[in-house]
Amino acid sequence: MEEIRTRFAPSPTGPLHMGSVRTALFNYLFAKKNKGTFLLRIEDTDKERSESRWEEDILSNLTWLKLLWDEKETRQSDRTDIYEKHLRSLLEQGKAYYCFCSPEELEAQRQSLVSNGKTPKYIGTCRSLLAQEQEKRIQRGDRAVIRFIVEEKHLHFDDLVRGRIEFDTALLGDIVIAKDLRTPLYNFTVVVDDHDTRITHVIRGEDHIPNTPKQILLQEALGLPRVFYAHLPLILAEDRTKLSKRHGDNSVTRFRKEGYLPETIINFLALLGWNPGDDREIFSLQELEQEFSLQNIQKGGAIFNMQRFDWFNSLYIRKMSLAELTEACLPHLQEAGLISNSSEETKQYASKAVALYQERLQKLSEISSLVDFFFMETLSYSKDLLTWKDATEDTTQSALQKSLALLSALLESSWDKEKISATLLPEAEKEKNRGYLLWPLRVALTGKKASAGPFEVAVALGKEKSLSRIQEAITMVTQSRGV
């Protein structure tokens, strides 16, 4: 069997988004699974809308996701001469022609067809123009586009995902394949490029199904062999329509900034439309490279479910080593102004805080608001928060004083979770519920109604800071009682 070659061919007209990544991923996986080659082609023929910053966005994010392409990426803007050669050839062979119809004329044609209940399409007005006539008008500078003569026939192809798909090309009309010799259009460049890069399998979104018959016709006209097609189901938004800018920012950059891991994106997207045929659903990129198959691809579109996405992310965050997680959290802590450098000392302290919140994180950006109390000089919270359930200020105050006394008595060298727990728990058990002692303590240390446990927080905070926070809480309650 010949080598399998796939490609991802984005237009650099915007940031890389999740729908595109899924397409890139499936192309990548199919190539890897079959020991083939995965290519990247930048489709930048639309000069107005293509920007180099978007190209950079695409390359850097694919790299971040580890969807690496095997050969130097190609750029359509570098290939204008090649397209021109093919365009001239089609013109010379009479398979394409210049069309001088104005937009107004085209619109009028369309209107009349529609009002007669017919399918709107180009009726071929300019098709019969003689070659010399065309040449003369081009020389004269008349505005023209290049149309490809669409052969009317029933055509079908065997889609690797959906099976046989049929079309009646008579409904197409002669299609525009270039604005001029130096400005070829999408359906035309794709066919030329896929052949030149020896692509064997075109794997793309199902929104391209209507383009396929046009491309097949073009292949035939250029004398090129047909490739295999696999049309993927679309990724949908909550409203069941194609995921797009309309639904907000779905760029990789956005999710990356929010603290979603590449592993999350890969795993989640792989399972959107594909499954291994059994119940497993946790897959690394490497595992997917082994397991992937076009046969297990879903036909219907799949909604991008944020909750499931978050669940995958919390899973992969929990799988990280503390060192990795700390490193990944540093930029977020820095951005929130909680730390100002990344010295070893800062990292050491930060990792203590991060360790306590690893299993509470859904995305890295949440870290700052969870651990801010580790970095603040004074906490600000309402004194009412210190009171547990039906406790009074009186009992709250004495509970805090009890904690303070017991903890003060602990030696610096005994400041670990086990010793603290051994000191406080027996005391807490004396109450009808541990909360009477532990809730005020935890709030005094963190200033929050939800946090990690008081013992581990105290350890991470250190003895000095812990005691002073308890003292501050006592002062707070005392003052309010004094009034």
Added chain:
RNA sequence: GGUCCCGUCGUCUAGCCUGGUCUAGGACGCCAGGUUUUCAUCCUGGUAACACGGGUUCGAAUCCCGUCGGGACCA
């Protein structure tokens, strides 16, 4: 409007090709309980689907036809 594609729990899906083992399985979510000072994790249980109608068959989520619904593309 025309063409094409699709239709299993709220969501992602297994099962469909090769009808019976499906009183339809798993996961996310949600609900309840357990662990727990809180939150989270973890454990247990629960909730919830074969779009509809007809046909074929002893038997249909699975095969056939139709209807309805959704989407994509072009306009």
